[in-house]
Amino acid sequence: MPGRSLRGDSMFVLCWAAIFLAVPVTWLTERRAIAVALLVIGYGAALVDGRLGAAALAAIVVLLALAYAVLPPRPPAVRRAAHAVFIVLGVALILHGVPGFHNPRVIHAERFTPDALPFSMYLNLDKPLVAFWLLLIFRWVRGPQNVTMTLVAGIGGWLLTAVVCLGAAVALRLVVWEPKWPTDAWLFLLNNLLLVSFVEEAFFRGYLQGGMTRLLDGHRFGKTIAIVVAAVLFGLMHLPGGGGLWVVFGAVAGLGYGLAYRFGGLTASVLAHFALNVTHFLLFTYPMLQPGTHAV
Known part of the structure; x- marks a missing residue:
């Protein structure tokens, strides 16, 4: 990426290597400690790289609080409320409606064939949080x-x-x-x-x-x-x-x-x-x- 420093490039690679690896660990294994460690490394690198703003950090804190509230022995009413909040926040994250996530664009308005509409693609930091939260909590x-x-x-x-x-x-x-x-x-x-x-x-x-x-x-x-x-x-x-x-x-x-x-x-x-x-x-x-x- 033009204009990036060596340190920035290193953080970028570390961020996405850790997040990509966290997916199969979270999805296909029960090794939660390894998955959490990879996520801490990946999102920590994103923070150092300037890709997480205050609103993004607040959303992550809310997800952590919901992880506490959604499981027994919390009262049923608390758990239902936590599920409702998660659904709203989850949809917002999937649709990129939460500010503060500075997702890098890695495909820039490319036409894969001459007759096609241009296509752009981002590596998303917000959307994957939904799946990580779910797979780490609910078997x-x-x-x-x-x-x-x-x-x-x-x-x-x-x-x-x-x-x-x-x-x-x-x-x-x-x-x-x-x-x-x-x-x-x-x-x-x-x-x-x-x-x-x-x-x-x-x-x-x-x-x-x-x-x-x-x-x-x-x-x-x-x-x-x-x-x-x-x-x-x-x-x-x-x-x-x-x-x-x-x-x-x-x-x-x-x-x-x-x-x-x-x-x-x-x-x-x-x-x-x-x-x-x-x-x-x-x-x-x-x-x-x-x-x-x-x-x-």
């Missing part, structure tokens, strides 16, 4: 954990969403077949797996769908209601970035991810989500065709 967020079912459900969810969502996008002339391997592909894929798919699935499927399933345990349609509600909320998350059409696409994709989570747990829904994004990115126009483009 049930992971859902079912069977290797065979995880693979079957994850691949099934990917194929279902790819056929429906990408098929509809092609039919509507939003994207066309454009296989590619851009220079920044490795960075896009790493970021999309660890800081996008993992985070969104932990919140929408693991926490919201998983939590509603627990609340509606014994209800005849409890699992179905949980899948649909989480999918609709996931779709609505896309409203600020793309309008009503992207809400529909997001909700439909959310149904596929929700089915993957129901039968294969968090890893299955992350697999389905990431595989769909990879298919879109590598094989079709990304993110979409410029208005008025008639590529063939």
Whole structure:
């Protein structure tokens, strides 16, 4: 990055190396102490690098307080209030609505194909906090954990969403077949797996769908209601970035991810989500065709 000092570059590398490593440790293991240590290193480096302002530090303090308030032996009313506050704060963090997080932009308005809209990408410090908080506190967020079912459900969810969502996008002339391997592909894929798919699935499927399933345990349609509600909320998350059409696409994709989570747990829904994004990115126009483009 032009103009950065050696010290700044060192803090940048340390920050993201620690945060990226913290994801698989938090997601796939029960080694909370190692995960917390990596997060302290990563966010400590971000603080030294000037990427965390006062509001960001306040949000982190609130998350720590909620971690104390949300678990027994705190009274049920306190725990419910803590969950409500977390949902509001979690949505704000996912949508980058909390100030003070100075996320570095690593892809600058790049066109991956000549007919595509320009695309920019940031490495986000705010959004991953939601998934780290959830996975470090609630074991049930992971859902079912069977290797065979995880693979079957994850691949099934990917194929279902790819056929429906990408098929509809092609039919509507939003994207066309454009296989590619851009220079920044490795960075896009790493970021999309660890800081996008993992985070969104932990919140929408693991926490919201998983939590509603627990609340509606014994209800005849409890699992179905949980899948649909989480999918609709996931779709609505896309409203600020793309309008009503992207809400529909997001909700439909959310149904596929929700089915993957129901039968294969968090890893299955992350697999389905990431595989769909990879298919879109590598094989079709990304993110979409410029208005008025008639590529063939």
